[in-house]
Amino acid sequence: MWYLSPHFVLFCPFRDVIIIIYHLNKPSFYSFAVMKAQKRRSCFVFFLLHMIHIAWTQRFQVVGPSSAVLVFVGQDVTLPASLSPAMSAQWFEVRWFRDDLFSPVLLYQNLQIRPERQLQAYKGRTSLFLEELLNGNVSLRLQDVRVSDGGLYKCLVASGPYDEEAHITLNVEALGSQPSISLSTTEDQQPRLECSSEKWSSRPEVSWRDMNGIDVTSQSKLTFKRDIEGLLNVSSLIPIKKEFNVFSCLIRSNTTKPAWQSKMGVYVFSPGVSGWSVVFWLSVVLCVATAILLVLKWQRMKGTS
Template sequence: MEVRWFRDAFEKPVHLYSFQENLLETQDRAYQDRTALSPPALERGDISLRLRNLRPSDRGVYTCIAHDGSQYEEGQTEVIVAALGTQPSISMDSTQGEQTRLVCRSEGWDPEPEVIWRDRDGNNVTSLSSTTVQRDSQGFLSVSSYIKIKQQSNVFSCLVRSKIPKPDWESKLHISSDFFPGVSGWMVAFFLTLALSIGAIPLLVIQWRRMDAMERKLEPMAAKCLHKELESVRPVPKSGM
């Protein structure tokens, strides 16, 4: 019996099994070391193809032909490949004038995902962003989305979502005002220290008053104890001989 799996070209099989052997000399190079037929399954009439290390380029329609010299059967199946990429990361990319640009990156997607930006109030601000997509050597997609932000909008989230039903990835970033131009770091530290000092003054006054009241309360007790000590050490007069 011969079993031939192929896609576009009959003469370049994805996998060829004949005379109880895997004949891989004419196999499509894109599938080398990635295909297999199970011998125990073949004995049961199961000629399913096992395909390892799936790639985006593997998607498509596959044709299977099986014949034993007297009977001939043919069937087709479609392979759909979808990859959920990495969780997106948000970082500062560059500063231009009075605006700061953020970049949201994620890789390993297929097909191309959708990128959604939201501000701290949950408003969709994707229209203010620009997105670029690149395909790597294995056929997966890397996404980079950029958005310029203002100082008053200091919480952003980036949602990277597959266009087919798959889990979503989301990352959020809280941006400190120290990152924005025009705000000096030492000024922020100075005012923060000043605010803490002013806030501590009432506590110091209260503590001083408590210590003063305690001291006044303990003064009579301390004087009484001192008087007793002096009485105990008073010299005894000598008696006449």
């Protein structure tokens, strides 16, 4: 018996020659052949052919991004992966999976995608760039991203007895709903405003400003609750005085990206004040809010230039 490589074992009994090929590293990629021969020299012929096959096997690496890929819920995303050095992957096996090797997100095998082998949750949402396989592009295209899609993905590429894989992390962000502001009172009849928003994947920043543009966030109390989908519902309470004022609540994603997503709500507290005054001060606060957003946008553009 000879051990030809980490992937193959060759048995040569005295009379009959039985050759078994078994891939030890990945149990999903294996083949075996049983061959009987009258002469013992057939074993050595096969040994020679096998060594030539190993020598000719194309060696490569699967290269993915050095950092996580970011996408928002409902968008499409590409998980980049390619062969290095660049070579055709058309005749290779390409397997994208998460935890279970045998339950792939997508499987490309024998020159075609095998939808019957993939996870039900990904059917109709995944694809490869088939025309780019000739250039070694084995990237995965994922459509209509869901919160549950976030996490680690593995891209395994196999050519005969040789295989390599890359790991790619997908971070999925969900921007919450437009914030709404409502008026309520405490047990001691103290008026307060509540700014609330639903369906955030990570904790956003919440800030309050009054009609003079003064930041009053320090006076507020912020709470988070997760719903059955695992998303965050945000609530911020701030006490107010019994006098005319206009408050704005700004909710902003903490996600690092060139253009932060912001959502704003405006509330006018005006006990005993005429409608015209309310309209006037509401216009003022809207102008202030617009100016704030323009300044933030200008700062982002300046920071990315």
